[in-house]
Amino acid sequence: MVLTHSLGYPRIGARRELKFALEAYWRGDSPREALLEAGAGLRARHWRDQAGLTLVPVGEFSFYDQVLDMSFTLGNLPARVRGFHGDTLDNYFRVARGRSAEAHAACCGGVAAGEMTKWFDTNYHYIVPEFDADTSFALDATRLLAQLREAQAQGVAAKPVIIGPVTYLALGKAKDGTDKLALLPKLLPVYAQLLAALGQAGAEWVQIDEPLLVTEQDDAWREAFKTAYAALDTGSVKLLLATYFGRLLENLPLVAALPVQGVHLDAINARDEVEALVAACPEGRVISLGVVNGRNIWKTDLAATLSWLEPVAERLGNRLWLAPSCSLLHVPVDLASEQKLDPEVKSWLAFAVQKLDEVALLAKALNEGREAVAPALAANAGAIAARRSSRRVHNPAVKALVAAITPALGHRHSPFAVRAETQAALLNLPLYPTTTIGSFPQTREIRVARGAFKAGTIDDAAYEAAMRREIEHAVRAQEELGLDVLVHGEAERNDMVEYFGEQLEGYVFSRNGWVQSYGSRCVKPPILFGDISRPAPMTVAWIKYAASLTDKPMKGMLTGPVTILNWSFVRDDQPRSVSCQQLALAIRAEVLDLEAAGVRIIQIDEAALREGLPLRRAEWRAYLDWAVGAFRVTANGVADETQIHTHMCYSEFNDIIEAIADMDADVITIETSRSDMELLDVFEDFNYPNQIGPGVYDIHSPNIPGEAQIIALMKKAAERIPPQRLWVNPDCGLKTRQWQEVTPALASLVAAAHRLRAEAGQ
Numbered sequence: 001m002v003l004t005h006s007l008g009y010p011r012i013g014a015r016r017e018l019k020f021a022l023e024a025y026w027r028g029d030s031p032r033e034a035l036l037e038a039g040a041g042l043r044a045r046h047w048r049d050q051a052g053l054t055l056v057p058v059g060e061f062s063f064y065d066q067v068l069d070m071s072f073t074l075g076n077l078p079a080r081v082r083g084f085h086g087d088t089l090d091n092y093f094r095v096a097r098g099r100s101a102e103a104h105a106a107c108c109g110g111v112a113a114g115e116m117t118k119w120f121d122t123n124y125h126y127i128v129p130e131f132d133a134d135t136s137f138a139l140d141a142t143r144l145l146a147q148l149r150e151a152q153a154q155g156v157a158a159k160p161v162i163i164g165p166v167t168y169l170a171l172g173k174a175k176d177g178t179d180k181l182a183l184l185p186k187l188l189p190v191y192a193q194l195l196a197a198l199g200q201a202g203a204e205w206v207q208i209d210e211p212l213l214v215t216e217q218d219d220a221w222r223e224a225f226k227t228a229y230a231a232l233d234t235g236s237v238k239l240l241l242a243t244y245f246g247r248l249l250e251n252l253p254l255v256a257a258l259p260v261q262g263v264h265l266d267a268i269n270a271r272d273e274v275e276a277l278v279a280a281c282p283e284g285r286v287i288s289l290g291v292v293n294g295r296n297i298w299k300t301d302l303a304a305t306l307s308w309l310e311p312v313a314e315r316l317g318n319r320l321w322l323a324p325s326c327s328l329l330h331v332p333v334d335l336a337s338e339q340k341l342d343p344e345v346k347s348w349l350a351f352a353v354q355k356l357d358e359v360a361l362l363a364k365a366l367n368e369g370r371e372a373v374a375p376a377l378a379a380n381a382g383a384i385a386a387r388r389s390s391r392r393v394h395n396p397a398v399k400a401l402v403a404a405i406t407p408a409l410g411h412r413h414s415p416f417a418v419r420a421e422t423q424a425a426l427l428n429l430p431l432y433p434t435t436t437i438g439s440f441p442q443t444r445e446i447r448v449a450r451g452a453f454k455a456g457t458i459d460d461a462a463y464e465a466a467m468r469r470e471i472e473h474a475v476r477a478q479e480e481l482g483l484d485v486l487v488h489g490e491a492e493r494n495d496m497v498e499y500f501g502e503q504l505e506g507y508v509f510s511r512n513g514w515v516q517s518y519g520s521r522c523v524k525p526p527i528l529f530g531d532i533s534r535p536a537p538m539t540v541a542w543i544k545y546a547a548s549l550t551d552k553p554m555k556g557m558l559t560g561p562v563t564i565l566n567w568s569f570v571r572d573d574q575p576r577s578v579s580c581q582q583l584a585l586a587i588r589a590e591v592l593d594l595e596a597a598g599v600r601i602i603q604i605d606e607a608a609l610r611e612g613l614p615l616r617r618a619e620w621r622a623y624l625d626w627a628v629g630a631f632r633v634t635a636n637g638v639a640d641e642t643q644i645h646t647h648m649c650y651s652e653f654n655d656i657i658e659a660i661a662d663m664d665a666d667v668i669t670i671e672t673s674r675s676d677m678e679l680l681d682v683f684e685d686f687n688y689p690n691q692i693g694p695g696v697y698d699i700h701s702p703n704i705p706g707e708a709q710i711i712a713l714m715k716k717a718a719e720r721i722p723p724q725r726l727w728v729n730p731d732c733g734l735k736t737r738q739w740q741e742v743t744p745a746l747a748s749l750v751a752a753a754h755r756l757r758a759e760a761g762q
């Protein structure tokens with residue numbers, strides 16, 4: 001008998017119930033009991049959704065983040081929140097969200113939130129555990145045991161889920177530079193106690209997640225796995241060691257040698273390792289295979305999966321478990337809530353609920369033969385075949401254009417130095433030119449107008465008039481402030497990816513396809529299902545209108561192909577690089593249309609370029625090659641006279657500076673205000689040749705920077721980059737800020753630039 005299980009379930013709820021319950025509690029609009037009840041209700045419902053599985057994950061439900069839960073379970077609270085006498089859950093939220101100093105001056109005086117970072121290569125963000133040399137651990141299994149009891153009371157075959165000790169240490173940050181591995185001897189006894197407590201509470205199996213095993217590790221960390229699992233081999237529970245998001249490669253023998261009772265392998269990413277893992281593991285060990293993709297929204301090709309799985313099942317018998325490849329946290333809950341989705345595309349999709357059905361079907365086919373599920377297999381085969389041959393998916397004209405991409409398409413006519421002179425003569429900008437990153441505050445009026453337009457309560461003309469008013473307002477404001485290069489303000493865009501996706505062929509949008517990004521924040525990634533083309537210009541009319549209102553240069557504003565790709569659910573029937581090339585050609589056409597319309601400066605945002613980096617460094621080169629290649633195709637078809645800007649929302653460029661330089665944008669604007677310009681060192685060391693706008697206004701904070709502060713930052717920048725190549729701008733777009741913050745902040749920015757020019761004798 002092949003068993004089935006799952007590694008984790010989305011907790012936000014099909015209608016984002018958890019988000020609304022959390023936010024109501026945080027606002028003080030509803031009591032703690034209501035939040036606890038909402039949590040219990042979601043868990044009960046989600047366990048029912050998973051009732052078809054042999055083993056159901058328990059304990060991965062979280063009010064904010066599973067890594068922060070683990071920190072609390074292990075008693076690893078940041079020093080600043082220890083000794084808090086209130087409710088544990090409130091203390092937990094203090095770490096998760098922080099407490100502002102102003103609002104809490106009378107009580108706690110404010111608490112800094114824990115740092116947040118991306119969970120491996122997903123778009124989920126976790127709260128980084130904090131360590132120092134004195135970190136100690138003490139078990140608090142209350143939450144986990146309560147959820148386990150709750151599940152047992154509901155008759156759920158519960159398998160508690162925890163994060164393994166080595167991954168937990170690796171995810172954290174030692175602020176004092178302590179060797180994190182030195183904490184392992186203190187950590188392991190607490191893990192052993194936890195496993196004992198779970199065993200006593202009736203758990204037979206515990207899933208212990210060690211996704212670190214799909215990444216490159218040095219000997220010390222590899223050794224730590226051996227030490228850890230030897231220490232946890234106490235017999236109190238059976239351990240299912242879960243790896244996911246990639247292949248094990250050189251870590252495969254290590255995994256096979258660890259004393260655990262089961263291993264989960266991501267058989268979507270590491271299908272070619274199944275054989276080797278089975279061969280290397282001791283007789284009797286459970287092998288769990290993740291055969292349904294937990295990271296995308298496509299139906300599994302069940303027949304194809306069975307074809308390779310049947311011999312494996314033959315060999316493993318009841319040692320084989322089936323599951324999704326990873327926790328379903330990364331996909332929306334239920335396709336059934338999509339009433340408006342294009343029915344053809346919908347028939348190709350599977351969200352969490354549907355993915356579990358697939359797991360159950362595969363197990364049944366293995367256990368009872370394909371005949372036992374013949375109608376379901378036939379329906380699946382029909383959907384797979386329809387998608388494969390659909391004219392909606394395959395557009396021969398697009399494929400021909402991609403095939404015709406040549407390196408020449410990605411090359412500017414002249415090198416930067418030549419272009420820079422041509423552009424300087426045309427644009428006639430002062431030293432330290434000032435600009436912004438694109439968006440201006442998304443006011444209530446803007447959202448109301450957009451909402452009314454989407455709902456059909458105002459017509460095209462009324463909507464256009466409303467947006468034109470907003471654009472005019474933004475342009476006038478920038479003129480009054482005295483900025484040098486203006487933007488239209490992006491009033492018409494709800495989201496920098498969705499806006500373009502909605503106008504491209506090859507995209508569909510879900511209504512409820514929410515995926516947790518962090519805490520109560522969710523994103524609804526657009527679904528890239530087919531060959532991408534651009535039926536008509538997407539931004540030209542707005543930019544032309546904005547440009548007509550001023551004599552100052554107006555920047556065209558686009559999202560780049562890599563960012564569109566990385567923030568979408570994308571096709572699994574062709575390499576990501578090919579989808580990216582298609583996007584590149586579509587945005588390139590927009591760039592050329594803007595240029596033809598007289599737009600002299602065009603910005604192409606690549607906020608998410610870095611996010612796409614593979615987990616293994618060995619694969620970075622290949623990714624950067626195609627990603628940068630796609631950007632170049634997008635950007636570099638313009639004449640020397642046209643100035644290309646790009647923008648990136650982060651600041652770690654150390655390990656990718658070569659690729660950044662390779663993009664060959666005339667100007668790059670980046671996020672640097674918090675780092676005191678140290679981040680520019682890498683640009684200096686690399687002799688980065690083109691122009692740079694290092695952010696001098698932290699747009700994530702309501703604080704308004706003063707002129708002196710901006711001057712100080714720019715002077716630091718000028719120590720590293722020649723002033724002739726510097727721009728003055730905020731860190732990022734201003735859409736989340738209010739006009740009353742933005743106006744004085746930009747006034748400081750312009751005043752700072754004036755002062756710097758005067759000091760330079762201009």
Ligand code: GLN
Binds near residue numbers: 557647733734
């Ligand atoms: N142009 C976009 C804006 O200003 C850039 C946002 C981003 O990079 N995240 O909003």
Ligand code: ZN
Binds near residue numbers: 650732
């Ligand atoms: Zn940004």
